[in-house]
Ligand SMILES: Nc1ncnc2c1ncn2[C@@H]1O[C@H](COP(=O)(O)OP(=O)(O)OP(=O)(O)O)[C@@H](O)[C@H]1O
């Protein structure tokens with residue numbers, strides 16, 4: 001069934017199409033009597049797949065969190081069936097990355113924090129997202145990341161299988177959405193194993209890698225190898241998310257703790273760029289001493305004719321040593337391990 005702007009769907013009038021995914025179209029909609037109050041409707045385009053909206057609805061109804069797109073209700077008996085959700089004015093992370101490429105480290109970490117907060121809350125409710133990817137992260141005008149489409153990983157995996165086993169024609173959007181899901185899927189999810197929250201953390205690792213570098217990891221590369229300049233502490237954070245399940249960052253809370261530590265380390269001037277109080281005191285005393293000894297009005301009194309040049313030479317060498325010390329690269333904080341595939 002082809003939907004068009006202006007069509008009525010239950011009590012809603014479709015305003016514009018926001019996007020299309022693996023099994024549904026998302027429309028901006030309003031009630032004619034409440035023009036300007038928008039909701040997003042997720043409309044099942046394939047009746048066979050409508051049951052999935054039920055799955056999603058069951059899972060998401062209990063999830064209320066500032067970093068999760070709020071489910072407002074559903075109309076599963078209508079033709080076609082649809083879910084009502086909070087309309088997020090902004091864009092998906094997928095679109096943001098397509099437009100801007102790699103994001104500044106601080107911005108990428110801020111968005112990862114929002115996603116991790118959503119995951120921490122959902123995992124606490126025994127809900128695994130199973131389809132964390134940039135297309136499922138919406139960024140509002142306030143810059144806050146909101147995760148959507150809880151519980152669809154299973155659906156997308158089933159769909160991916162059905163593509164292989166049947167000749168079902170898929171729209172470009174639909175195949176892109178499914179390919180997108182597979183790109184971020186953990187090894188255990190690809191193998192069809194029982195999932196826990198760590199599968200979402202793996203996907204978050206890939207999302208963070210992409211935010212930092214503008215691309216997905218290939219082979220065992222660290223973000224800084226794909227885009228020089230990513231700090232080693234951030235490399236480590238990503239690498240621990242991409243480990244095999246048993247070695248991976250075990251929970252969203254742990255990730256948030258690690259993230260806070262990395263941010264604090266990045267905010268702190270490193271030891272190598274901050275001269276110690278002792279060095280400063282030594283420099284001050286040395287400088288003053290040099291002035292006293294070298295000052296022209298002292299030369300005659302002290303009777304050390306060759307002192308000024310020598311003293312200034314020593315003071316100069318001390319300054320040079322300090323500058324070299326300041327320019328030395330940061331220590332790597334233990335150094336990250338390489339991401340596992
Ligand atoms: N609540 C919402 N508010 C505003 N825009 C939305 C909302 N939900 C989805 N969208 C837009 O619709 C697009 C399509 O969403 P949809 O979830 O159908 O596709 P997808 O995430 O690319 O694939 P998948 O079917 O795997 O979820 C999103 O990328 C986003 O731009």
Ligand SMILES: [Mg+2]
Pocket residue numbers: 021135136148149
């Ligand atoms: Mg989606």
